[in-house]
Amino acid sequence: MNKIKLMNKISPVGLDLFGEQYQVGEDIDDEDGILVRSASLHDYTFNKNLKAIARAGAGVNNIPIDQCSNEGIVVFNTPGANANAVKELVLCGLLLSSRKIVEGIDWVKTLEGKDDASKLVEKGKSQFVGPELEGKKLGIIGLGAIGVHVANAAIKLGMEVYGFDPYISVNAAWGMSKWVKNAQNMETIFSECDYITLHAPSTKETKGLINKESIDMMKDGVRILNFARGDLVNSTDVLAAVKEGKIAKYVTDFASPDIINQENVIVMPHLGASTPESEDNCARMAVKEIKDYLESGNIVNSVNFPYINEPRTTKYRICLIHKNIPNMLAQFATLLANREINIENMVNKAKGEYAYTIIETNDVVDMNDFEALENVIKVRVIE
Numbered sequence: 001m002n003k004i005k006l007m008n009k010i011s012p013v014g015l016d017l018f019g020e021q022y023q024v025g026e027d028i029d030d031e032d033g034i035l036v037r038s039a040s041l042h043d044y045t046f047n048k049n050l051k052a053i054a055r056a057g058a059g060v061n062n063i064p065i066d067q068c069s070n071e072g073i074v075v076f077n078t079p080g081a082n083a084n085a086v087k088e089l090v091l092c093g094l095l096l097s098s099r100k101i102v103e104g105i106d107w108v109k110t111l112e113g114k115d116d117a118s119k120l121v122e123k124g125k126s127q128f129v130g131p132e133l134e135g136k137k138l139g140i141i142g143l144g145a146i147g148v149h150v151a152n153a154a155i156k157l158g159m160e161v162y163g164f165d166p167y168i169s170v171n172a173a174w175g176m177s178k179w180v181k182n183a184q185n186m187e188t189i190f191s192e193c194d195y196i197t198l199h200a201p202s203t204k205e206t207k208g209l210i211n212k213e214s215i216d217m218m219k220d221g222v223r224i225l226n227f228a229r230g231d232l233v234n235s236t237d238v239l240a241a242v243k244e245g246k247i248a249k250y251v252t253d254f255a256s257p258d259i260i261n262q263e264n265v266i267v268m269p270h271l272g273a274s275t276p277e278s279e280d281n282c283a284r285m286a287v288k289e290i291k292d293y294l295e296s297g298n299i300v301n302s303v304n305f306p307y308i309n310e311p312r313t314t315k316y317r318i319c320l321i322h323k324n325i326p327n328m329l330a331q332f333a334t335l336l337a338n339r340e341i342n343i344e345n346m347v348n349k350a351k352g353e354y355a356y357t358i359i360e361t362n363d364v365v366d367m368n369d370f371e372a373l374e375n376v377i378k379v380r381v382i383e
């Protein structure tokens with residue numbers, strides 16, 4: 001029986017896929033796997049039995065990835081599974097940043113009970129004029145699953161779209177409209193665009209990328225959208241620029257005490273992925289990934305270990321997480337040869353400092369032999 005601990009509410013559409021061989025819930029100890037959305041695991045103590053964490057979503061900054069790698073815990077995410085949900089909210093954000101919709105709605109509420117409300121509306125509405133999106137320049141930083149969806153939708157709205165992504169994947173490039181202009185650097189986005197939207201992950205490189213220096217390069221009246229992560233933006237600098245009128249509107253999905261209830265700042269409660277469709281998609285994908293890893297050792301969509309997806313051909317599978325250094329495979333082969341165990345198949349792949357090896361055999365294996373080897377981090381024998 002595998003034990004799965006839930007750190008957030010996860011859609012039953014996904015959880016139902018676990019079946020009877022799994023014990024799944026919030027109050028689980030000594031878990032084999034963790035399913036999480038946005039809950040932070042940075043202060044969570046991982047038990048020795050923990051093999052995998054699946055993030056039902058894209059961003060993994062709530063998980064201590066380096067620690068997981070070091071302890072042989074495979075971390076998965078669900079690439080693209082919530083991208084459409086986020087794209088739709090970004091389109092909403094673009095309109096909210098332009099058309100004083102929130103202010104207008106709030107103002108109409110003040111007319112409650114007034115008999116001449118419809119007259120007052122026609123007289124007062126001019127204070128809520130805001131520009132159209134068509135023909136304006138939109139800059140997108142990060143052209144992954146979400147960035148590409150946003151780019152393609154904005155092209156359809158008649159915007160002139162600039163994209164910047166130094167690490168764009170071939171798949172993302174294939175899916176992107178040919179009308180999106182390739183910005184060679186972030187400065188082009190900052191200086192050229194009327195609207196700037198962030199869709200890069202939170203990393204050392206992206207933290208605080210919207211700050212006084214980058215804001216100074218921007219057009220007066222620029223509108224900034226942040227549906228990526230709060231820490232991509234220096235909120236003190238953004239707030240100062242909003243107050244000066246340099247930034248016409250800041251729309252974000254990430255609340256922090258300083259930006260709540262400020263004029264020309266719209267803060268949403270991290271709603272990007274909150275649609276039933278996206279919650280179901282993410283849960284389904286996350287459960288399949290963790291199940292596949294626990295049952296077969298295959299790794300698909302891990303952020304810290306290499307992709308290995310091989311059909312099972314033997315009675316036993318030895319799954320070895322180890323350091324990516326010379327002589328590991330030779331040690332495994334020697335160890336098995338000394339025990340007169342025949343290797344039917346072997347696959348090995350590396351990702352950065354770590355590597356993963358699956359050895360298939362029909363002979364009985366003792367896990368302890370492998371655990372005793374230096375630089376082997378985690379061993380499993382799947383029957």
Ligand SMILES: NC(=O)C1=CN([C@@H]2O[C@H](COP(=O)(O)OP(=O)(O)OC[C@H]3O[C@@H](n4cnc5c(N)ncnc54)[C@H](O)[C@@H]3O)[C@@H](O)[C@H]2O)C=CC1
Pocket residue numbers: 057058059060079080082083086141142143144145146147164165166167168169172199200201202203205206227228229253270271272273274
């Ligand atoms: N508001 C919400 O509810 C949600 C927020 N997100 C956030 O959006 C981010 C992006 O999500 P996806 O598009 O699904 O991920 P993705 O992994 O498909 O795309 C991220 C893109 O950012 C690019 N990138 C990385 N470093 C960069 C840099 N320094 N400059 C420019 N581009 C860079 C990557 O090359 C990649 O193409 C997530 O990491 C997460 O933080 C994701 C889903 C929901």
Ligand SMILES: O=C(O)CCC(=O)C(=O)O
Pocket residue numbers: 037038056057058059060082270272273274
């Ligand atoms: O699960 C959620 O609601 C948040 C989604 C998100 O931020 C992500 O997928 O990176």
